[in-house]
Amino acid sequence: MEPTLRDGDWLLVRHRVAPRVGRLVVVRLPNRPVAVKRVVGQDADGWWVERDNPDEGVDSWLVGAIPPADVVAVVVCRIWPWRRSRTTR
Numbered sequence: 001m002e003p004t005l006r007d008g009d010w011l012l013v014r015h016r017v018a019p020r021v022g023r024l025v026v027v028r029l030p031n032r033p034v035a036v037k038r039v040v041g042q043d044a045d046g047w048w049v050e051r052d053n054p055d056e057g058v059d060s061w062l063v064g065a066i067p068p069a070d071v072v073a074v075v076v077c078r079i080w081p082w083r084r085s086r087t088t089r
Helices: none
Strands: 010-015 024-028 034-043 046-050 071-080
Touching: 024 046
Parallel strands: none
Antiparallel strands: 010 071, 024 034, 024 071, 034 046
């Protein structure tokens, strides 16, 4: 989910909460480990999720809609690191 999240970020999540368009969610992808994706819509088959970096990863464009049972949690916030240092030139 770079640039939004980076490897090693700690997230606060809520289980048993309905996703909303625009929110980050933890999902089970078919034949892959759980992942964090952004909800962009819902259809009859489930939730449509996408990655923030179009050059990396897997999303609904590759695996289709995610069934509601495979949406594990909704991301509330990143809890670590608190802030990222900005590199200045």
